[in-house]
Amino acid sequence: MIQSDWLVILNPHAGSRRGAHDKGKIMKLLKKHKINFHMVTSDYPRHAISLAGEMVAAGYRNIIIAGGDGTLNEVVNGVFQQDNCPPEEVTIGMIPVGTGNDWIRTFGIPDEYKKAIEIILEGKTIRQDVGKITIRRPTETVTRYFMNMAGFGFDAMTAARANRLKDKGKSGIRVYIHSLVSSYLSYRSRRLRYFVDEKPFETVLFSASVGIGKFNGGGMMQAPGAIPDNGEFQVTVIRRIGLWGILRNFTGLYNGSFIQDKHVTTHTARQIRFESDKPIPGESDGETLKRGHYTLEILPGKINVIYGNDRYFSRQPHAEEHPLK
Template identity: 40%
Template sequence: MQINRKRTINKGPEWIAVVNPNAGTRKVANDWSQISEALSRWSVHHAAIFTEKRGDAIELVKQQIVLGVRHFIAVGGDGTLNEVVNGIFGQGDVPTTDFTIALVPVGTGNDWRRTMGVPVGYEEAARAIGKGIVRIQDVGRIDFIENGMIQVRYFANVAGIGYDALVASKVNLKKEKGAHGVFTYLSSLVSSLFRYRACALDIALDDDEIRAEVFSLSIGIGKFNGGGMMQLPEALPDDGLFDLTLIRKIGKLALLGQIKNLYDGTFVKHKAVTCLRGHHVGVKSAQPLMIEADGESIGQTPATFHLIPAALKVVVDPLLAGINSCCSQ
């Protein structure tokens, strides 16, 4: 990791808060004034733009970039953050390393913040943004199929294929109906277990070829997915490598017995689990399989995953991130 001392942020009104009022079962809509006041107390001079539906933040961020904005705060969950990232990476005029993003976490999962060291409370998150300590992380690019067309999506945390993607799809449907919290993930995890079957995958990992009956494949920059499950326990967001967790065909009872171990990462010791690392991943399947990126359902296989190293500056609390100092803005 690059290590530098912090320097003072330009205190002008440069931050744009991308606010998802629906996050946390409309908790953001109720709490925005409280969040904004916390940001102001820590001299985070900001203006806000509000999303109305899924995908809005991508286009709103692109519009703000044209206006010269380079600092964005995602106010919501992993989905909101993912859209901000895609707004930045979906334009080609400004280098992505010119941007800094921050998060005020309010959504259901908040998995990205667990790896990156972002505080949960409004005051604590605002303080971290005000202090302006940043870390440079890698970002992943996915080329995949949606409605018969090749599409591109970027992700900052974890992408999943197969069982993971089915669970994410169920969680998203429940969130649209007002459900939230850990139980939403666990109930979707268990109900999906009895519906999903392992499928044959052809995986190209850099120069290696793998063919296996796969229950689930996670490709990550961060460690956590699914509301706090440590699915990639050795992942580092700035090491220039994807971590992969490959779960081969496994019995339903055996998987149920491993659920508790998903939360501390010890499930990777099971004989059906293989952990890998690489820069480029290609995935093909006999039948199209669902893909999720940062908890968002995006499309189907076949797909390719490319790592973009040291691609984005993100605001962190260095104590929570478990590091002594970080890159400055």
């Protein structure tokens, strides 16, 4: 039976355990705003994947995520791995509890519980594109989905280090700055072939980002041209670059102007494939990926999300409204 209540999936670990600390506060705010809901919590890493699948099977179609980008990523992977209902029938709202909270930046949702809940009540939805990653490894092929951005090379090494710091209880922008500096000291750029809609390119890769949303790394605009409902990724490829090059572009990373640097190439793509002799590190929505050869495909207009403002949308016809029941 289809449930009319909201399902709230709360990650107690998000935001360096802000989820656990603020659980009561979030429940109180939801009740105050007269939102009927059933709350479940993720008890261990990746638990939200199976929870989302089970809860969709139990009839929930409207899901509020109280967590960060990693929790959103897990829930969407759960929605795509089940076959009880098409992802297009699921609507996602976000109460940002994470550290970076980068997905909300493209969707005009403030990093504040009360305002985020008011936006959920307003109920404006758009069907956003979803990224599908296929990782080919010698022993297996793995599929993952993402909602915001995937990164390869330096970006992924930084994300992995940031996750380790978060696990140690560190929080805030310092997590990203610390990870950036320590990754730079140990990272080596690698020769890499990549194919944009099958057109071949070769580079010595420092870092690559594949964006549906524009931001990652706690507010860096790594894919300034990404539009979440236009059926295309924006791909940003940074060639080998020295320390001075990074420092010179640091402000530009936050306002997107770094893409004008001579070390940077951008593409729009429906599919992108990365191949290297030694697999490069990868991440999607900040979650570390297994290493292998990566193929990323865009799945246009696949899941309904509640947004605050539409300034970054294409407003193409497939960005249809999906009224909440």
